[in-house]
Amino acid sequence: MRKTLLSKTFFTAAVLALAVIFSSFQPEGKYTITGHFSELPDGTVMEMIPAGTHKDEKPVGTAIVKSGQFTFTGSVDGPRYFFVKIADGGYSGFSLMVENAAISVTGKAAPGKGGKGLTFSDIQVKGSQSHAAYEEKSSLRSRLNVLYEAYHERGKAVTDELTAARNAKDTVLQKKIMTSDAWKQFEKEEHEFFQTVGNAIDSLVIANKDTWWGPFLLLNNFSYLTPEQKPLFEQFSKEAKESYYGQAVYANLYPKSYIGQKAPSLAFADVNKQPVSFASIAKGKKYVVVDFWASWCAPCRKAVPALKAFYTENSKDVEIISVSIDKKDTDWTKADKEENFPWHSYLDRQGLANAYQVKAIPAMFLLDAKGIVVAENVTLDQIREKIK
Known part of the structure; x- marks a missing residue:
């Protein structure tokens, strides 16, 4: 009898152990991110956006909240920094360092100031060693x-x-x-x-100059990079320079020049998301100014009166295209209506800011009527001098 009881006990323990192993099994080379936020309403759409590259990145995945939980699955070539946020929820979200593992995220999601959006707090991440290292280094x-x-x-x-x-x-x-x-x-x-x-x-x-952490931390601690950071980059090891974030730093510090070449992108889209031909915009003009701005950019909006005066003086030979990098259509349309631009105005729906390597706004580029870049990141006074 005792032998039988012991056998059953051993068998039960073995089954439970196997159940735990199989329930926690994570496919090699894949990640599973499970978020637990009881305050999130069912149906809330969450999105996962690459971050830390100084680019306007697009979501790589979306997940629907059900019973306070959501799940992302995928794979990464190495530790990658993401921002997990509520779709169309402004900046309501949290940062996460992802690696191929089973990752659990818990925390609180409370209404923001004035009841606008949600604020994520008390974020606890389990299963990602790189996230633990990120928190320590941060x-x-x-x-x-x-x-x-x-x-x-x-x-x-x-x-x-x-x-x-x-x-x-x-x-x-x-x-x-x-x-x-x-x-x-x-x-x-x-x-x-x-x-x-x-x-x-x-x-x-x-x-951290000998690993990818060096260039990552450089990107993560500066809103944008300037030539002043070149000496730091030059101290990185070969491995660090060739890493994913090392290449991102290089692209920021040593941007490709398009002067004398075709503009990196002429993909403009109207309010109905329909493509707009650059040739139709530039028809009859000698030059086209591409002006990057945003509704929230005070210097951009402060510069509008001078830009309007310039346009009045030079509209016979010069056309202007204002490209907003706003995240929401509503923010752009409201500001666009307030400014009442007498020229072409579009929302960046085609990754124009990334193509032109825009690091800060306002940013202006001067093109000729064929779309060839004449000047990059220039001021209005420099444009005046160029068109003379």
Whole structure:
């Protein structure tokens, strides 16, 4: 009897062990990402977008929420950084370092400020070793944020005074505040803070110069790269330079020039998403200015009056195409109506910003009537000089 009982116990344990093994089996070379957010309504569409490359990337997958859960499956050639977000939900989402493994993500999704969108918090990731490493390497941000909050708290009184003076459009008071000892102290501390930030990021990148982490951290800690970061790139190992993120850094720091060549893209689409012929836009003109902007870009919108004045003076020979990089049609159409452009205006539906390697806006390119690039990333004054 005892032998039989032991046999049954052993058999039951073995079956349970096998069940656990098979239930957690992950196909080699594949990832499965399971999100658990009880606050997400059924039917919510989630999308997974490549991030960290300084490109306007498109989703590589979508998933539908059911009973607070959603699942993405696929494969990656190596650890890749993604942003998982609610489709058409603005920036409601969270970052995730993905590798080929069974990955579980839990957290909270609460209404954002003013009840707009959702804010994801308390994100916990299991199953991704690269995500754990990412969190450790990203801890620098939280340490720097403590310093940021500290010097802003010390300068709160004088910055509040200056903000009030600006809102009141009191230029005399603004000048007085900006020559005060309190403001000079705040500027001194701000300068020292950004020096600390620069040195800390450089040190972090160089500490990881022999692997893909080096170029990834360079991209992840800068909104856009400038020639100032070239010395950092040159210190990367061959492996790091040739990695996925190494190539992305190279493309940012050493962009291909199209001057004297056909524009990288002339794929414009109207409000109905129908293609618009560049030849029809340029007909009868000598030059075409392609102007990248967005509804949320204050410098872009501030430059509109000068651009309109330029167009009035030169519309006989020059056409303008404004290309918005807004994520939502509604944001673009609202701003487009407000600005009332007297020229062609389209939303970037064809990856134009990526093709033109736009890193920051406003950004303008001058083409001739055949679509040949005459000048890249130029100011309005430089365009004036070119068309003379």
